[in-house]
Amino acid sequence: MIPYGRQEIIQSDIDAVVEVLQSDFLTQGPKVPLFEQTVANKVGAKHAIAVNSATSALHIACMALGLGQADWLWTTPITFVASANCGLYCGAQVDFVDIDPITYNLCPKALEAKLIAAEREGKLPKILVVVHLCGQPCDMHAIHGLSQRYGFKIIEDASHAIGGKYQGEYIGNCRYSDITVFSFHPVKIITTAEGGMALTNDDQLAENMNLYRSHGVTRDQNRMTHEPDGPWYYQQVELGYNYRMTELQAALGISQTERLDTFVALRHDLAKRYDGLLKELPVKTPWQHPGSYSGLHLYVIRLQLDKIGKTHREVFECLRGQGIGVNLHYIPVHTQPYYQKMGFMQGDFPIAERYYSEALSLPMYHGLTDVQQDTVVGCLRKVLS
Template identity: 75%
Template sequence: MDRRQLGKDRSHLMIPYGRQDIQQADIDAVLEVLQSDFLTQGPVVPRFESAVADKVGARHALAVNSATSALHIACLALGLGKGDWLWTSPITFVASANCGLYCGAKVDFVDIDPRTYNLCPQALAAKLEQAERAGRLPKVVVAVHLCGQPCDMQAIHALSQRYGFHIIEDASHAIGGKYQGDYIGNGRYSDITVFSFHPVKIITTAEGGMALTNDDALARRMDLLRSHGVTRDPALMTHEADGPWYYQQIELGYNYRMTELQAALGLSQLERLDDYVARRHALAKRYDQALVEFPVVTPWQHPDSSSAWHLYVVRLKLEDINLTRRQVFDYLRSKGVGVNVHYIPIHTQPYYARLEFYSENYPNSLNYYSSAISVPLHPSLSCQQQDIVVESLKYIVR
């Protein structure tokens, strides 16, 4: 193949790596809210929260306008602040780390497991041992369930019991997935779990997120923080209310609320959650079977997990195919295959590089990034489209 021809043909329609699935029931649900008395702060958001909490087995669920907002109020509710440390994985979207900086805390990273690409418990244990000697243990560890596969939460939780840190599960990719047979989000091994409802995620509210917890005090704090720190609850006020109109701001909060329109869409989508995840599993299995002889590494799944399969990431065996990742990427895009890369290691981003992180501390993360490429996976992906993806990949890597 003439390498100069890679990326030249752009006549095909793009098959996206991920996309929302909007059906008539979703449209009807949103229209019903549009024709109601409340577009925000009405009854639908609480219904959505209760439905998600019931689905995953959590005590409390608080809907917000993005998973980033959920991460922020989760950190604040756990008391993260100036002088504290937040640790997370380098292989995630920047929001998983930025939430610590928003609180005035410092951020550090723990290298990934080379098979699951999630935060590695062994690397975490070694880093914690060093941090204890140096007097800089983390207050919060954000465990990111990359691609929808849960981290080894039992091992991470055991370390939290020994070293005294809080755990946030960044399950932005993982609603509908399971760990040890139970739905992710039940809070068995963490303080707070965060879901994302961005359009490319498992279910969508257009933009939106949710924080779930079994702790009553954390739920009350996050409820305040998402809405300006304002309360109408007499039990929380500093003195008796002046009248039925009265409210008090008792925290410095934010305007992170979810609208009724978003919640209506989410409620409708939630009814199809298990179907969506089942379809993603079927497509992932087809990829596994179709790519078995290819010079790529397909995703390994831990036996304790059942991924929500937000992403299907293959790792190119670049030494075998004699091409760069960029050449493969450009060729697939030219053939209408909307591949992407998830994620650029956070510590290499210019903002974080100025904080003096050293890449040699995260060899597995860099090795992963050098060869990772996400191929299309979403419930609307047809088998015919998936075959186009496979044949295009087969052509370029062979």
């Protein structure tokens, strides 16, 4: 099976992890701060907080921004459920904004229309989670302008986008957002096995997220209610969680980050090759905004079903049957049973739903060979003929 995504682990990665195994610290040692500084320096952010998953990063980001009951969080329906669930964790209400039909990211025009209506109803969002789907950045300049006008905070869910750029600068610098989140799951661009990170330029947000990732416990005397009883003393000043990243994960992340630019460049080579190989087939290849540089975590095509004698499902199953590990990113969140119990219905976000009915993620990872890519396209050509 040729998978849709996979990690690359080389000897230097293994050596970095073994070094930690032979050290005094498996957790809460020097590697996590070093990984945080490495990523922050790379993307141009002031602070980075490493955690055990991007979902945890989204959660502490919402907490740090003060999301709570009676608040609203908006996001795109074409994302993994975590981008919405982070609002529910905080007791907030969740809503969605339909996607742009070309980029598949949250549509700024649809956002503006929804904000105008929400302002009349007194239901403006406190937080907007924008998702850089497949690694292509959203129109952050337009979205940031709307945030200034309507007063909401922005979290960039850049789980797909580390190593990508917007307007010539690395995604993650938080120029147009309050917090950016990365994922280091094995199918992502770089990996720590499981893991995530929240980045910000705001000192207070960083301090709060650091607190929330570790039980709400502090040894900072400035945050304590009274003088410490002794050098052993700590206080729990907030309700936090055990979201810490291990030293093993951080060591792997540091090693992987050294190859980040190479990984993304290889993905661009693969995407360009896919574009050429798929040119004559009844599919729509991804459109890339000329002012951005995608992380290219995914390569999503859309089937032109009116020109194909098979259904979406039949194409998917035929490819899987031939050993091509295609996938589908994503099932619209509002169509999930849990969200339908909240009142969301089929038809609420028609552009997202149409995307779902046609989308197919082809194998895309920097270790994919030309021979494997030719096999993928050959099988697709056969299925669509």
